[in-house]
Amino acid sequence: MKRIIMAAAGAALMAGCSASNDADADGNGEVSIKEAAKQAEAQGLRPEPGLYKATITMTGIEIPGMPPEMAGHGAGLTTTSEYCLTEEDVAKGYEEMMKRGQNGECSYERFRLAGxxxxxxxxxxxxxxxxxxxxxGTATPTTSDFTAKMAMNFDGAGEGTMSFAAKHERIGDCKVK
Structure with missing residues (x-):
């Protein structure tokens, strides 16, 4: 589940530099990672290479059968990580960057970026x-700030939801290895 949240957060940052409307180029009702990437590249906008800090805060969780005393459990839990976007990462284009951490297992039902x-x-x-x-949410070449609500099956307990807020910001240059 953490992998999905991080993938979504990364995808939003990577795609956030685009300024277009609907990316479903083939009209099949599903926006593939490739279509979203092509849409972003067509705009000629890319994230700036550099060191980024991602802060993800859980804002809510609802699981069927969860005891009342567990209401609000996990809300406010924050994780922070840093990652580097190199010139090479940016040069590979949005398609490769958006796939990072997703193993080709994700697609978009809707993908719109405007202003x-x-x-x-x-x-x-x-x-x-x-x-x-x-x-x-919102995005620029050096930041993204958005909210998300995920619905999924929680280990046989049934369909539940988890909500979170994510912020990505460029904090400097990548550290030299």
Whole structure:
């Protein structure tokens, strides 16, 4: 589940530099990672290479059968990580960057970016079943700030939801290895 959240957060940052509307080029009702990437590349916009900090905060979780005393459990839990986008990463284009961490298991039902506003629905296949995540927020070449709500099957307990807020920001240059 953490992999899906990080993949969605990364995809939003990588795609956030685009300024177009609907990316479903083939009209099949599903926006593939490749279609989203081509849409972003067509705009000629890319994220800036550099060191980024990702802060993800859980804002809610609802699982069927969860005891009342567990209500709000996990809300406010924050994870922070750093990652580097090199010139090579950016040069590979959006398609490769958006696939990072997704193993080809995700596609978009909807992918819209206009005026720095993100509106997307990503669907991922997981060992537990299908996870559907709605995302909305803003993005620039050096930041993204969005909220997401994911619905999925929680280990046989049934369909539940998890909500989180994610912020990515460029904090400097990548460290030399």
């Amino acid at each position: 720095g506003e993100i509106d997307a629905v990503m669907v991922c296949k997981t060992p537990e079943g299908t996870a559907r995540m709605e995302m909305a």
